[in-house]
Every structure is written in structure tokens, then in C-alpha cells.
Amino acid sequence: MKKNLQWKVVLTLVIVGGAIFLAYPFSDAKIKRGLDLKGGIHLSMQVMTDDSINIETDQEVGRLEELLKKNSISFAKVSKEGLGRIAVQGTLADQEGKTRDLFDEYSRDWEYSFAGDRATLSLKPLVIQFLRDQSVSQAKETIEIRVNGLGVSEPLIQRQGADKIIVELPGVDDPDRVKELIKVTAVLEWKLVKAGPAADEATLLAATNGQVPEDAEVLKGDPKRGQGGFYLVDKVSVVTGKDLRTIRRTQDEWNNPAVAFSLNSDGGARFEQVTGANIGKQIAIILDKKVQSAPVVESRISRAQGGIIRGRFTAQEADDLVVVLKAGSLPAGIKYLEERTIGPTLGADSIRQGLLAGLVAIVAVMIFMVVFYRLSGINAVVALILNVLILFGALAYFKAALTLPGIAGIILSIGMAVDANVLIFERMKEELAIGKGVISAVAQGFSRAFSAIFDSNLTTIISAVFLFQFGTGPIRGYAVTLTISLFANLFTAVFVSRLLFDLTVRKSAKTLSI
Amino acid sequence: MQLFKTPSIRFMKYKYIALAVTAAIVLSGLLNIAVFKGLKLGVDFGEGTLLRIMTKTPSSEGQIRDLLQTIGLGKSQVSKIGNTGQEFQIRALETAPTKATDREQIESHEALADRIIAALRGGEGAAEKARGLVDLNAIDEKSLTALLESAFPGSGPDAAQRILSYRTQTGIITDFKILDGLGLKPDVQAFLQDKAYLGSLTVLSRETVGPQAGADLRRKAVQATIWSLLGMLVYIALRFKIEYGVSAIFTLAQDVLITMSVYSFTNREINLPIVAGILTIVGFSINDTIVIFDRVRENQKLMRGKPLEDIMNVAINQCLGRTVITSGTVFLTVLALFLFGGEVINDFAFLMLIGTIEGIYSTIYLSCPVVLFWQKWFGSKKTARR
Numbered sequence: 001m002k003k004n005l006q007w008k009v010v011l012t013l014v015i016v017g018g019a020i021f022l023a024y025p026f027s028d029a030k031i032k033r034g035l036d037l038k039g040g041i042h043l044s045m046q047v048m049t050d051d052s053i054n055i056e057t058d059q060e061v062g063r064l065e066e067l068l069k070k071n072s073i074s075f076a077k078v079s080k081e082g083l084g085r086i087a088v089q090g091t092l093a094d095q096e097g098k099t100r101d102l103f104d105e106y107s108r109d110w111e112y113s114f115a116g117d118r119a120t121l122s123l124k125p126l127v128i129q130f131l132r133d134q135s136v137s138q139a140k141e142t143i144e145i146r147v148n149g150l151g152v153s154e155p156l157i158q159r160q161g162a163d164k165i166i167v168e169l170p171g172v173d174d175p176d177r178v179k180e181l182i183k184v185t186a187v188l189e190w191k192l193v194k195a196g197p198a199a200d201e202a203t204l205l206a207a208t209n210g211q212v213p214e215d216a217e218v219l220k221g222d223p224k225r226g227q228g229g230f231y232l233v234d235k236v237s238v239v240t241g242k243d244l245r246t247i248r249r250t251q252d253e254w255n256n257p258a259v260a261f262s263l264n265s266d267g268g269a270r271f272e273q274v275t276g277a278n279i280g281k282q283i284a285i286i287l288d289k290k291v292q293s294a295p296v297v298e299s300r301i302s303r304a305q306g307g308i309i310r311g312r313f314t315a316q317e318a319d320d321l322v323v324v325l326k327a328g329s330l331p332a333g334i335k336y337l338e339e340r341t342i343g344p345t346l347g348a349d350s351i352r353q354g355l356l357a358g359l360v361a362i363v364a365v366m367i368f369m370v371v372f373y374r375l376s377g378i379n380a381v382v383a384l385i386l387n388v389l390i391l392f393g394a395l396a397y398f399k400a401a402l403t404l405p406g407i408a409g410i411i412l413s414i415g416m417a418v419d420a421n422v423l424i425f426e427r428m429k430e431e432l433a434i435g436k437g438v439i440s441a442v443a444q445g446f447s448r449a450f451s452a453i454f455d456s457n458l459t460t461i462i463s464a465v466f467l468f469q470f471g472t473g474p475i476r477g478y479a480v481t482l483t484i485s486l487f488a489n490l491f492t493a494v495f496v497s498r499l500l501f502d503l504t505v506r507k508s509a510k511t512l513s514i
Numbered sequence: 515m516q517l518f519k520t521p522s523i524r525f526m527k528y529k530y531i532a533l534a535v536t537a538a539i540v541l542s543g544l545l546n547i548a549v550f551k552g553l554k555l556g557v558d559f560g561e562g563t564l565l566r567i568m569t570k571t572p573s574s575e576g577q578i579r580d581l582l583q584t585i586g587l588g589k590s591q592v593s594k595i596g597n598t599g600q601e602f603q604i605r606a607l608e609t610a611p612t613k614a615t616d617r618e619q620i621e622s623h624e625a626l627a628d629r630i631i632a633a634l635r636g637g638e639g640a641a642e643k644a645r646g647l648v649d650l651n652a653i654d655e656k657s658l659t660a661l662l663e664s665a666f667p668g669s670g671p672d673a674a675q676r677i678l679s680y681r682t683q684t685g686i687i688t689d690f691k692i693l694d695g696l697g698l699k700p701d702v703q704a705f706l707q708d709k710a711y712l713g714s715l716t717v718l719s720r721e722t723v724g725p726q727a728g729a730d731l732r733r734k735a736v737q738a739t740i741w742s743l744l745g746m747l748v749y750i751a752l753r754f755k756i757e758y759g760v761s762a763i764f765t766l767a768q769d770v771l772i773t774m775s776v777y778s779f780t781n782r783e784i785n786l787p788i789v790a791g792i793l794t795i796v797g798f799s800i801n802d803t804i805v806i807f808d809r810v811r812e813n814q815k816l817m818r819g820k821p822l823e824d825i826m827n828v829a830i831n832q833c834l835g836r837t838v839i840t841s842g843t844v845f846l847t848v849l850a851l852f853l854f855g856g857e858v859i860n861d862f863a864f865l866m867l868i869g870t871i872e873g874i875y876s877t878i879y880l881s882c883p884v885v886l887f888w889q890k891w892f893g894s895k896k897t898a899r900r
Binding site (some may be wrong): 046336338340341344348354356357360426451455459462465466467469475477 | 683685719720723726727743744749786789791793794797800801804805807809812836839843847848862863866
């Protein structure tokens with residue numbers, strides 16, 4: 001064997017061997033199948049980031065009222081004017097300076113302006129952006145926790161664009177449960193209870209003459225948690241899911257299951273102050289506007305100590321509450337944009353039919369190449385097989401999923417692999433026809449055909465890269481397999497095929513089997 | 515084996531006729547899309563709900579449409595899949611567009627799917643559910659395992675798995691008798707007959723895309739296509755000349771337009787996998803075009819002084835053997851997909867069948883003439899002298 005052929009053989013064996021090693025045994029664990037082939041659920045959702053701004057605004061309203069009162073600044077009303085906008089009405093002109101100082105010190109996230117007896121505060125754009133962004137990443141993390149609780153293997157949870165989250169759960173066979181779990185939109189709030197629980201609204205509002213006070217709202221108890229009825233609670237929440245730091249199951253002093261939570265410093269301070277001022281009163285834990293429970297505040301809860309939620313829990317119920325509360329730490333609501341459920345039957349059908357069709361196609365191409373190009377055709381067949389092996393190796397390495405559009409990409413690349421061989425072989429025939437010797441015809445065939453093969457493959461690779469960059473799901477799947485197998489094609493159809501010729505065609509050969 | 519001796523057909527002689535034919539096809543296609551039939555956007559782009567169901571007993575499109583009529587959705591498209599008469603695809607379009615917010619729309623589409631499934635099931639199951647029976651054609655693995663485990667401790671998971679893998683394989687359980695063949699113990703079978711019933715349909719897939727997501731997907735698909743075309747233009751312009759790049763883009767635009775026209779004429783829906791199909795056609799077509807351009811580039815060095823038109827004729831003829839063999843192979847491949855690929859791949863394969871033929875035509879009769887015309891109009895003096 002010639003020296004320069006030796007390293008080529010070694011290189012080829014290393015690459016192909018590596019590909020087989022990566023993809024072996026070509027099972028599900030190695031070659032991931034996309035949802036369209038495997039069955040599963042694809043959900044695309046939008047985080048209603050406005051919610052987080054609204055919550056921030058509501059809290060600021062409460063904070064401002066207290067702040068103004070504490071500093072004995074007179075005012076008529078603090079009210080929410082819109083998204084991230086608050087108006088303070090009835091301020092006195094001679095207290096404007098003092099109010100400004102207060103705002104400067106305590107409401108740094110807000111821009112304010114004074115006009116007559118009215119101060120308007122609006123959330124700074126940067127802060128709004130930060131809150132929105134934070135709510136999306138937090139929502140994503142929360143959904144991750146919930147989905148992991150499902151025990152699905154290899155779930156995909158991805159942030160897309162400014163406010164979208166994509167969830168893909170392969171092989172899930174009960175979509176309703178998943179949708180239910182993620183759909184618990186879950187805005188979690190702690191609010192002081194003014195009255196309740198009562199069996200109906202009329203009883204609840206008896207003390208306030210049937211009117212709902214301006215600073216309060218009526219909420220229902222969550223029947224699922226066994227506490228129905230109606231509650232009258234403060235409009236402004238004490239703390240929200242955003243303020244939670246940790247939450248876990250624990251035991252109270254009588255060894256009954258309970259749930260422990262701790263708050264971040266900001267929320268902890270507020271919680272400490274509110275619980276201290278409201279011992280003996282009820283504080284409602286509210287999830288999605290439904291009261292989960294309304295324990296009585298037994299003592300002031302310091303910011304370091306956090307809190308404990310106790311009730312007549314069984315261990316299971318406490319666990320569930322942890323899940324709900326963790327789920328509750330979503331900072332904003334979720335809206336579904338897109339929902340696809342592919343049953344396992346359809347996925348299995350697709351893969352069976354796709355495989356059959358793919359096999360028939362590849363075998364047909366191979367038979368054709370061998371019949372038409374005889375021994376040279378075998379070279380092409382070997383190159384084609386190596387191409388597919390390398391593709392699977394790369395799919396396994398990149399953990400890219402094989403999808404139906406991905407199969408389309410493979411078909412295009414098989415077509416182009418065949419084309420590369422056809423170009424080379426036809427060129428060899430031309431060279432042989434004008435009377436060139438076998439060795440020189442082989443060499444010329446490869447070198448003359450190379451520019452066409454290189455340009456056409458590279459053009460398609462360029463387009464595939466753009467498709468990957470700008471496309472969505474299925475189009476990306478197509479771009480991935482296409483790019484990989486075109487690179488593999490440049491290697492197998494040009495390099496390996498040439499090597500096979502060099503290895504098999506003798507220098508003294510008078511004829512070429514083509 | 516030699517297919518034929520290198521022929522010398524004067525392809526470029528017919529360039530005006532060919533351009534007229536191309537223009538006619540593209541124009542009629544565009545007219546059809548813009549004025550008459552329009553482009554049918556699938557559930558991926560056009561928002562709405564797509565359901566695939568399998569019925570326990572063979573049914574017909576008419577029967578299903580009648581059932582949908584009862585909930586005012588008689589106008590939904592119902593199409594049979596395969597020839598068992600059990601599989602159907604339902605594309606629900608709301609009778610009157612609701613002027614709801616985005617949030618309500620996606621909810622209403624989801625609700626629509628639920629209503630359709632309920633309507634197709636009819637009244638069945640109510641009595642059974644009242645007696646606490648479960649639908650063996652709808653139950654998930656966990657619940658079935660739990661149910662079986664409660665009566666037969668230890669053998670629940672195995673039995674449930676056997677039953678559900680059978681259901682996955684066939685799509686629906688038509689009769690309790692088939693449980694015999696699954697190696698289940700007689701008392702398990704008796705228990706199931708007692709505790710479960712067989713619902714009249716299974717939902718194979720359901721897809722709901724809201725208006726916002728639909729518009730987003732549409733925008734991204736168009737964006738991706740345009741950027742990838744631009745990428746190709748730049749590369750070809752660099753490797754060849756600007757006119758070759760422009761002509762390649764013309765050719766590809768024609769490929770896309772013609773395939774979309776055929777889709778419009780044949781009433782097929784455009785979905786994301788179809789976009790992948792169109793891109794594949796574009797890929798093959800650009801491949802063909804480059805192979806010929808490459809030969810033209812090479813011949814220009816060998817045939818100095820000859821007019822470009824002659825050089826092109828020679829190049830096309832030299833590549834003809836390769837064109838026929840490659841395209842023939844691809845055509846065979848796609849034909850295999852079309853015949854054996856099943857419903858999911860069928861649409862894609864159909865597209866490719868048109869595309870392979872159309873791709874050859876566009877390579878010969880659009881990419882080369884456009885280069886010729888470009889050089890005629892903007893041609894440098896150097897080319898004119900040739």
C-alpha cells in the first residue's frame with residue numbers, strides 16, 4: 001500500500017468507527033426521535049408579563065399609602081392608574097418637597113411628577129423590562145420544576161423570544177394530566193382576611209352592608225383543597241410567590257406534617273411587619289384567585305425565621321401543598337399559543353412507514369448504482385452507507401432529534417450523495433471516451449467533478465445554516481440533518497470514494513468497471 | 515453502461531417558447547392563488563384545530579360530517595385516511611369568526627376540539643361512566659396499572675403494558691375478544707369486561723394553533739426562506755458571477771411559486787413539513803443549476819471566443835446523462851416514499867414528485883436564459899466581444 005494511502009485509510013476508519021461508536025446500538029437512547037415520530041406533547045405558551053407589573057404596581061400602592069401615613073403627609077387617595085402607573089391625589093402643595101424626598105428615598109424604581117394636587121408615579125422602563133424578563137425566566141424555571149415532578153424522560157423546556165416558553169414532552173401518554181399541571185396558572189399571594197369564610201356572598205358582606213369595600217375583594221375558597229366558601233380579603237397582597245425563597249415539607253411540634261417556607265429579605269420584612277400587626281387574624285394563601293387556606297397568625301414572623309403552614313395535613317397533602325406552592329411561585333399568568341398532542345400510535349405509524357419508505361428508497365438507489373456503474377457502483381454504495389452511519393453518529397453526538405422533516409433532509413442529502421458519484425463517474429466516462437488511461441481518467445474524473453460537488457453542497461449548506469438560524473421547530477430539524485449529511489457527503493463521496501478507487505484500481509489496469 | 519452518447523440538442527433555441535410557458539404557468543398559478551382558489555394554509559399557519567381520530571367500527575366521511583352538523587360544525591373538512599374506513603382527519607374551522615381576544619380564541623379552539631370529540635362519541639359512555647366503568651380506549655397507563663393492581667396485586671404493570679402496547683400498535687381496541695391473544699389471565703379479562711368498556715373512538719392526534727402563534731410561524735417560515743435564498747445568491751455571485759446568482763434566485767423563486775401553485779390547484783394544505791419539502795425541491799434545483807453553471811464555467815475556458823449561448827448548449831448536453839440519472843434516481847426514491855410512505859409522508863412525496871420534474875425544467879430553461887438576458891442587457895464589453 002502506498003504511504004499516502006495509509007493515513008487516509010486510518011482517518012476514514014477513525015471517523016467511521018467514531019460514528020458507529022457514538023450511535024451504537026442505534027437505539028432510542030442514542031438516536032432521539034422527535035415528537036412527530038415518537039408521540040408526545042408540544043406546548044407553546046406566552047407568559048403574561050403584564051401580570052408581574054400589575055402585582056408590582058398593586059404592592060407599590062399599598063407601600064405608598066403606608067409610607068405617606070407614617071410620614072404624616074396628607075393625601076386623599078393612592079390608586080392604580082394603569083400598567084405601572086400610580087396616582088396620588090389630594091397632596092398639599094406645601095408638602096411637595098417632603099413627598100419628593102420620600103419618593104427619592106423609597107421608590108427608586110419609579111419616576112414621578114407633580115401637577116397641582118396630584119402626583120403621578122410610573123415604573124421606569126428599565127425596571128419594567130427587568131420585571132418582564134425576570135417573570136419569564138422565573139416562569140420557565142417553575143415549569144421545569146413542575147414538569148420534572150411528572151417524571152417524564154428528557155423533557156425539553158425552552159425560552160423563545162421575549163416572552164414565550166416551549167415545552168416538549170416526548171412519549172407522554174396522558175396529555176390531560178400534563179396540561180392540567182402546567183395550566184395551574186398559579187399566581188400565589190398572601191392577603192389579609194377581612195371576613196370569612198362564609199357560605200355565601202350575602203353572609204360574607206353582611207357586616208359591610210352588602211358592599212365590597214374599596215380596598216378589598218371577594219374570593220372563593222378552593223373546593224379542591226376542601227375549603228370552600230367565600231372570603232373577603234385585602235386587595236393588596238402582603239407577599240407574593242415572587243418573595244418566596246424556599247419551600248419544603250416539614251413537621252410541626254406535634255410531628256404533624258406541615259409546610260415550611262422562607263421569604264427573601266424584602267418580602268420577609270413586609271411579612272414580619274404585617275404578621276406582627278395582625279396577630280390573631282387570618283391570612284389567606286391564595287392561588288389563582290382561589291383561597292387555598294387561611295391560617296390564623298399566631299405570632300409575629302421574623303424575617304429570618306420564615307413561616308410554617310400547618311393544618312390537618314397528611315404527608316401526601318403536605319407534599320401536594322409544596323408542589324402547589326412551588327407551582328404558585330410563577331410570577332405571571334400563562335397563555336397557551338399552540339398545543340399539539342401526537343398519540344403514540346401515530347408516531348409509531350410514521351416511523352414504521354418512514355423507515356419502510358426510506359429503506360425501499362435507499363435499497364432501490366443502491367441496486368441502481370450497482371447495475372448501472374457495476375464495480376464502481378459498489379464504491380458509491382459504500383460511500384452512501386458510510387454517509388448514513390456518520391449522520392447517525394453526528395445526530396447522537398449533538399443529541400439532535402430525528403423528525404419527519406429531518407427525514408426529508410436526509411433524502412435530499414442522499415440524492416446529492418448519489419449525484420456526487422454520478423458526476424464523478426460520468427466525468428470518468430467522458431475521460432475514458434477521449435482515450436485517457438484508467439488511472440488518469442479516475443484522477444481527472446474526481447478533480448474535474450470536484451468544483452461542481454463542492455459548490456452545490458456548500459450552497460445548500462449555507463441555505464441550511466440560514467434555515468436553522470431563522471426557522472422554527474420542523475424547519476430546524478430539516479436544516480440539522482441536511483447540514484450534517486452534506487458535510488458527511490463531502491467526505492464520503494469525494495474523499496472515501498477516491499480512496500476506494502485508489503485501493504482497488506491497479507496501476508496496470510487496462511479497463512475500468514464503470 | 516452508457517445511457518446515450520453525448521447528444522447535441524440546441525436547448526437554447528427554444529428559450530423564448532420556454533420562457534413563455536414558464537410565465538404562463540407562474541402567472542396562472544399566481545392568479546389562482548391571489549384571485550381564485552387561494553392558498554390553503556394548514557393548521558400550522560392558518561390557526562384552528564386539527565384532529566385525527568380512529569373509530570372502533572368503520573365509518574364514513576358523511577356519517578362524521580352528520581355528527582358534526584349536530585354541533586353546527588357541518589362545514590368542517592373531514593377526510594378519510596387509509597382504506598380501513600376507521601381513520602379520519604377533521605379540520606375544524608369555526609362557522610363564524612369570533613371577535614375574541616387572543617386568550618379566548620385559543621381557549622375556544624381547544625374547546626372546539628373537545629366539543630367535536632364529545633359530538634363524535636355521542637351519548638355513549640354516559641351510562642358506563644355512571645356505573646364507574648373506565649374507557650379502555652382512552653385510559654392512560656398509570657391509571658390502568660393502578661386499576662389492575664388493585665384487583666391483581668403484582669401483575670398490574672405487566673397486564674396494563676400488554677394492553678396498551680396493543681392499543682398503541684393498532685390505534686384502538688375493537689373487541690374484548692382480542693384480549694385473549696395478549697396472554698392475559700382469564701380472570702384479568704373477566705375483570706376488565708366487568709370494570710371497563712370500549713369507547714367508540716381514540717384520538718390519534720390533536721393540534722391547536724392560536725392566531726398569534728400561527729402568524730409567528732408564518733412569518734418565521736417566510737423569513738427563513740428569504741434569508742436562505744439570499745445566502746445562496748451571495749455565495750453563487752462570489753463563486754461565479756452576479757448574473758449567475760441572480761438567475762439562480764429567479765429559478766428557485768419559480769420552483770417555489772410553481773409548487774405552491776400546484777398546491778393551490780390540488781387543494782392541499784400548506785404546513786410546516788411542506789415548507790421543508792419546498793426547501794428540498796429548492797435544494798435539488800440549486801444543485802442541478804450549479805452543476806450546469808460549473809460546466810459552463812469550465813467550458814468558457816476551453817471554448818474561448820464562442821458565444822455564451824453555444825457554450826451553454828454544450829454544457830447542458832454534456833450534463834444531460836448526469837441530469838437524467840440523478841433526477842431519475844431521486845424520482846425513484848420519491849416514488850417509493852409516495853407509494854409506501856403512508857399518509858404522513860404522502861403529501862411531502864407528492865410535492866417532491868412534482869418538484870423533481872419541475873426542477874430539471876427550471877434549471878435548463880430558466881437559469882441559463884436568465885444569464886443570457888442579463889448579459890444582453892447589462893453585459894460588459896468583454897462578454898460582447900466574445
